[in-house]
Amino acid sequence: MLSERRLEVLRAIVQDYVGTEEPVGSKALTERHGLGVSPATVRNDMAALEDEGYIHQPHTSAGRIPTDKGYRLFVDKLAGVKPLTSAERRAIQNFLDGAVDLDDVVGRTVRLLAQLTRQVAVVQYPSLTRSSVRHVELLALAPARIMLVLITDTGRVEQRLIDCPAPMSDTLLADVRARLNARVVGRRFADVPPLVADLPDGFEYDDRPSVSILLATLLETLVEETEERIMLGGAANLTRFNHDFPLTIRPVMEALEEQMVLLKLLGEANDSGMTVRIGHENFHEGLNSTSVVAVGYGSGDEAVAKLGVVGPTRMDYPGTMGAVRAVARYVGQILAES
Amino acid sequence: MLSERRLEVLRAIVQDYVGTEEPVGSKALTERHGLGVSPATVRNDMAALEDEGYIHQPHTSAGRIPTDKGYRLFVDKLAGVKPLTSAERRAIQNFLDGAVDLDDVVGRTVRLLAQLTRQVAVVQYPSLTRSSVRHVELLALAPARIMLVLITDTGRVEQRLIDCPAPMSDTLLADVRARLNARVVGRRFADVPPLVADLPDGFEYDDRPSVSILLATLLETLVEETEERIMLGGAANLTRFNHDFPLTIRPVMEALEEQMVLLKLLGEANDSGMTVRIGHENFHEGLNSTSVVAVGYGSGDEAVAKLGVVGPTRMDYPGTMGAVRAVARYVGQILAES
């Protein structure tokens, strides 16, 4: 077990390294933090910390930098979540309040988060399956061509084009719309499939194929793999690190361009609390020198989606966690209002 | 006026430089291209080309690289548009055909374009003002809370929430919907404002404020500044150049993150033909060492939006132009079908 002081040394190393981006030595440590012991003592502590795998030195004559394990300990035991200043909070609220629709909310959120944390921000749209149905609309663009519009209580709107096997009359369409909405409005999308399974049975024999196709399309939009949407922003912030990461920026950018990777990244986050994945804890190779801070957000108690940031393992964890948490809360509020 | 051979030398320099990314010297030129003259002759031609400002040498003992003016001449006079291989064309078609909605079309297009050109792709959504109205839907989420849904002939769907001053009955809403659609369906969005200006007059006095707000919101969605949407992809491709562009990648990424800059970038493109803006021809400082190849696309003869790529001035212009043009055509076809 590590003594109190050694933990203090680790904390000091993490803080200094995050600030200066340079390996930190024993002398500098004792000077900048009032540790009350000599460099030699700190050196011993460092050697111990290195034995335990919390820090390591890039080369023999260099200072120490935290390992992933070191950051993990720092995040779990040594650091809190730094609350935002009231100015920052006001800025968040002002910035998010002007949004006109969900796209706008997500767009503003991602820009805001990127700017606050100076890192890459990732925001997932409220997932359909965790939202409730506000309305299902059916529009006849042509006699046998229907547009299906799904509207969720979180403001998300999805549309699909459907080619029907037979023309649908206006009355039929109105009928389908009414019965469909009667069954599903207010329900959670995840519960929808069984609720509509027998819907075609209530219609004339000739109309059933059209109704079935319509329902099939509705259910298709709910498939988890395809329904998720994600917005990314602040990729330019990656260039802030490339002076000592020239090799790593490329795979990171490539990873971030893949929707699936992003989804998994957020998906791994714990549903309720905030999740921090550090370096090699990330499943994706390209992201081995990055950390992900993510948290769920929602209009009520329950999370409807997640958001977070991706940055170098050498990031300001307390500050980032504070910003991510604060933004998630405000977004939840905005969603609840709309 | 430049002699035939000097133009040939310029073309050879551009081609070699694009291929090798290194300044090209007289000896290498004569060897790799069958110019039929000696290096010394080429040197004289190079000196002349340099006097005219088409090429320049980074330092005394280095080869030549084309200037923006040189690329301009190359694009205008020396290079054609390289058509895609039939395999590439098939790939485009296959890739775009699976799209389920407009977001999907745009998303696939941007990925496709980035992959084909190995550069950063930019695709603008069909602009509302250049599209026609397919349908306007009004949904009552609550008695005094209306959702306005606009659907264009290009498949774009916009929604806005409206808080009405007074509750609107279902019949009133249906009435507004019917009259509104009667006036605007099939019309171009740009023509909509005068068509609906007197619409509130036809309603009961008490209902007019609600109808007016509704119309106001409809017109707001058409404001050019805010209605435009853009998708960007392939930013990871920027890292391909950073070995000799370490300084420039940052401002480029920052520029690309600004919606307004992107819009201007595409907006400057000529409406009909393909536009190539080279280096300093771009208004934005950060993009001074990049070129933009853009072209309009649309379901019919007329462009409804633009798409293009952003890459280093040292790019394969014929190939890029071929890919951009081909993709624009296929996207136009897809839109026409939907």
Next chain:
DNA sequence: TGCTGGCACTCGTATCGGATGAGTGCCAGG
């Protein structure tokens, strides 16, 4: 007039070596 071979020259890049200094590990003493 225009092309060519030759030649001196420039200058960026790569290589090597030594000096510098930050930082360490270890040890003896308090």
Next chain:
DNA sequence: CCTGGCACTCATCCGATACGAGTGCCAGCA
């Protein structure tokens, strides 16, 4: 268990040198 001292390791920073690609110019030739 802490501390001061000391020898040692290396990464980094010049400065000098060699190298070589590429040029400009010139005299000669078709």
